[in-house]
Amino acid sequence: MKNYEIKRVNFKVFRFNVNLDKSPYYESYTLEVSQDDVVLDILNRIKWEKDGSFSYRRSCRHGICGSCAIKVNNKPVLSCKERVFDLIKIFGYELVFEPQDIKYAIKDMVVDKDRFWTKYNNVKPYLITNIETHPKEETVVTQEEAQMLEESDYCIQCGNCFYSCPAVQANVDFLGPAALLKAFRFNTDVRDNAKIERLNIVNEERSGVWDCVKCYECAEACPKELTPIDKITKLHNQIFEENLAKDNVATRHAVGFKDSIIKHGFLDEGELVRYSEGNVGVLKHLPEALHMLKNGKLIMPWQMPKSKNLDEVKKLVDISSTVKFK
Numbered sequence: 351m352k353n354y355e356i357k358r359v360n361f362k363v364f365r366f367n368v369n370l371d372k373s374p375y376y377e378s379y380t381l382e383v384s385q386d387d388v389v390l391d392i393l394n395r396i397k398w399e400k401d402g403s404f405s406y407r408r409s410c411r412h413g414i415c416g417s418c419a420i421k422v423n424n425k426p427v428l429s430c431k432e433r434v435f436d437l438i439k440i441f442g443y444e445l446v447f448e449p450q451d452i453k454y455a456i457k458d459m460v461v462d463k464d465r466f467w468t469k470y471n472n473v474k475p476y477l478i479t480n481i482e483t484h485p486k487e488e489t490v491v492t493q494e495e496a497q498m499l500e501e502s503d504y505c506i507q508c509g510n511c512f513y514s515c516p517a518v519q520a521n522v523d524f525l526g527p528a529a530l531l532k533a534f535r536f537n538t539d540v541r542d543n544a545k546i547e548r549l550n551i552v553n554e555e556r557s558g559v560w561d562c563v564k565c566y567e568c569a570e571a572c573p574k575e576l577t578p579i580d581k582i583t584k585l586h587n588q589i590f591e592e593n594l595a596k597d598n599v600a601t602r603h604a605v606g607f608k609d610s611i612i613k614h615g616f617l618d619e620g621e622l623v624r625y626s627e628g629n630v631g632v633l634k635h636l637p638e639a640l641h642m643l644k645n646g647k648l649i650m651p652w653q654m655p656k657s658k659n660l661d662e663v664k665k666l667v668d669i670s671s672t673v674k675f676k
């Protein structure tokens with residue numbers, strides 16, 4: 351017979367009812383947890399054994415519907431997949447349960463996801479194609495063509511990446527990683543006819559791909575191990591390939607980055623800022639630049655060293671480049 355290990359854990363749980371409470375508060379529940387328990391088991395026990403008014407979302411219990419996502423000690427988790435014992439290993443015996451974004455909490459773990467779904471809908475997350483009303487044969491998608499989607503089809507719209515993204519927090523207009531991943535998914539589908547339409551949407555300044563700061567939080571947060579940032583980079587490439595890139599700070603940053611590596615084998619950070627922001631724009635960074643210079647953190651463009659493996663670096667850039675900027 352299986353020998354169950356049991357641990358006593360204190361769960362500090364975010365509580366808030368938008369219709370009754372002036373401000374949120376935290377309630378503590380101490381429960382005995384077994385090695386098989388996932389976070390959803392604890393949410394269920396709080397509701398069934400402690401307080402029937404406690405609210406949270408769940409449906410499939412199999413990591414498919416994406417509805418049970420919350421944060422534990424600020425780590426985004428899918429409640430029905432995350433084992434409590436694994437969380438104890440990271441955070442110890444006090445676990446804090448909070449909704450994905452406390453600013454949008456409606457009731458306990460339930461957040462208003464309207465912002466997430468609106469942005470998701472903005473990228474036209476569906477197949478747009480000419481449908482043959484009476485097709486004589488099926489539309490065959492080869493294995494190679496299906497692989498081009500790179501598992502972006504496995505997204506369960508849980509929103510963990512969206513609510514962990516610093517660019518979403520800082521900029522209300524940014525579409526966010528889940529919507530952009532979905533734009534990549536349909537743009538890469540060989541049956542779809544709306545690639546340019548979608549690229550024009552994701553190429554918009556402030557809301558599109560250029561506002562991603564490449565921090566990889568979305569990849570860390572995804573319970574399906576998808577990497578939305580990689581798909582965002584591929585959307586950058588599609589924009590250049592289709593000649594839709596506009597002359598702005600972000601596109602000049604991409605061009606300047608590649609030029610710097612080809613020229614030196616290293617990144618010339620000072621020149622990259624000047625190239626991206628222009629001679630006038632660079633002036634606003636003067637205080638930081640002087641501070642960096644004083645501390646030996648900035649090399650002037652004329653002092654930039656060259657990599658001794660520059661020819662090798664150039665070959666690597668050439669092999670790995672999928673688009674020509676100029």
Ligand code: SF4
Nearest residue numbers: 515562563565566568
């Ligand atoms: S890599 Fe980009 S999309 Fe992903 S979390 Fe960071 S800013 Fe957001």
Ligand code: SF4
Nearest residue numbers: 505506508509511572
């Ligand atoms: S990309 Fe991952 S984290 Fe983001 S919504 Fe899809 S499944 Fe959730």
Ligand code: FES
Nearest residue numbers: 409411416418430
């Ligand atoms: S309940 Fe459906 S993913 Fe957790």
